[in-house]
Amino acid sequence: MPVVVGLGVRGVFSIIQEVWQTMPSLCLRALREFLNILQGQSPAGLRSEPKETTDALFELLMKMVVEPVPPDNELAADLSSVACGCLLSLVVALGDTGKMLTAVSSLITAPHHLTQNTLQIPQIFYSLQDSVKAVLLGCVTVADWFEKGVPAKSFVEEWTISVPLEEGGEREEEGGRGGAAVACDGRFLYIHGSFGLAKVGSGYGNTQRGLVYKMEPFRPREKAWLGLAEGKLFYYPLGQGEDSVLVINADTLQEETSLDLDVDCLGSQCLFSDGECIGQIKVKKEGGCVLRKFATLSSPMLVVEEKALQLSQKTVLVMGKAKYDSQESIHTLYQDTSDQVVRVMASRNSVAVQTTSGKLLYTGSGAVFGITSKDVSKGEWKEVALPDKNVKVEHCACDNAGTFCLVVSDKGTVYFGGVNKKGEAGEAGDLWRQI
Structure with missing residues (x-):
């Protein structure tokens, strides 16, 4: 069967070679099919194919690239462009260094009829590019911008546009x-x-x-x-x-x-x-x-x-200067993919977040929750403990001055907390007061 297939393929090549100047529309359809097949291969994926078959295709494409189609034919440019794409895809799929150099040199020294043509980069070139990157980086998989984001130092070059x-x-x-x-x-x-x-x-x-x-x-x-x-x-x-x-x-x-x-x-x-x-x-x-x-x-x-x-993860970004965070430029304040943020509350000297698991975390001063211990440093978060350990936080609100807060649990209980200050918040001896 491979011998019969090879004979048939070589027969198709010979037919194209005979009529590509007189029937360019038929040859264009055939070449586009060849291009789709070739650019879907992997680099050096055709190295083990019969040499007589691949050589026949290589010689045909070289002839179509070098010899011009009659200029009065409206498909001349398309035919030359697709032939160039097939030629480049073929030499990459063959992995033959000699044929690569021959094909590239023929395009560089191409006759005038190719200079105005537009060549679409075959898909096999992207596979070749990934292979080269993998060799240079020493790893099989290469991270792309969609998975890892755009590198911070990705700037390459710039130029000036002469706008009046x-x-x-x-x-x-x-x-x-x-x-x-x-x-x-x-x-x-x-x-x-x-x-x-x-x-x-x-x-x-x-x-x-x-x-x-x-x-x-x-x-x-x-x-x-x-x-x-x-x-x-x-x-x-x-x-x-x-x-x-x-x-x-x-x-x-x-x-x-x-x-x-x-x-x-x-x-x-x-x-x-x-x-x-x-x-x-x-x-x-x-x-x-x-x-x-x-x-x-x-x-x-x-x-x-x-x-x-749906957002895969939510991140809290802040900007401005605070007692618990001196960095003024916009930056990440909270990021936890396992327990994401539902709500953010900010007061004078602290910021709190409510998470999907029903926890209430804060950084900075804990005075708004009645906690008078040492402030939580930047980058760290401390959980607020409610009187009932089995409830989850459903909602929370803090005053701007950072003196008291209201917390609603999933059981409908409302807690009032804060620092005792002239009787404004809470009662002596109790951290939280149920309303």
Whole structure:
């Protein structure tokens, strides 16, 4: 059977070789199928395949890359691009160093007809990249940003964009806003700010890094979101509750059409794009968030997928200076994945959290709970003990001065606690008083 399959595959290659210049549409379909198969392989995964079969495919692809398709054919660019993708995927899947060097050198010294083509990176290159990272780091698995977050020192480089200063400065003085929305298609950066909408080269895909190729004063006073999906540039104004997304022509930077969103856009939300669909993350009134994906082919843009989102963990962040915490910048105060925060209460010299297990913890001064012992230092938490050890805290409230508090248990009991001070809170000898 392998011999018969090999003969059939070589027969297909010979047919493509004979008609790829006269019937490019047929060859394009065949090459796309080959590309899907090749880019799904692992690096060096085809090393043990019959040499006569892989050599025939390699020679065919090399010929299609080097020899131009008749320029009057509208599929010439697509055919050359897909052939390049197949060639690169094949040499990586074969793991043959000689063929890799031959393929790369042929692309570098390629004839003029390839210089304007756009080549999509095959998926097998991402597998190769992960393999190289694993070898360099000495571990099998490589942590990505989704699992471990973005590294604190991930900054690589920066460059200046030559936006006309007089235009940007004038609009800022008239009430413009800072910040910008950015989207990238791999070649160009699309930036919307107080200057309008700009198309800037990224340095890739035969573009000059930082060069403004096109600029239009498109809604310069709006704060907006930009996204790319299905080759279209989308614009959405923020903070106005708009229920439609604008489609922008990527060449002229002018509005082409408007697509309605098939959902309510009022309230807290954010849009995103995965390259194929427009997505929305929206806070629900009853709590939690919902993730939606919209198809971009019609108006209104119908919801093709919807999922409810729940926070995997909750973290208490604080900023400002306090007696129990001198760090003024925003930072983490409490984080415990096993017992997460339900409610936060803050007073003058302390902060308390109520957890999902019904505990009441505090850091700083315990005077608000009638505890006169030494303050709890930064980074440590101490549990507040109630008279009944078998109850759970259902709710708690503290006064701003940090002198007394009210605690409601899951049994409906209300406790009043605090420091004795001129009879304002509690009674002598009792830490807690039941109301």
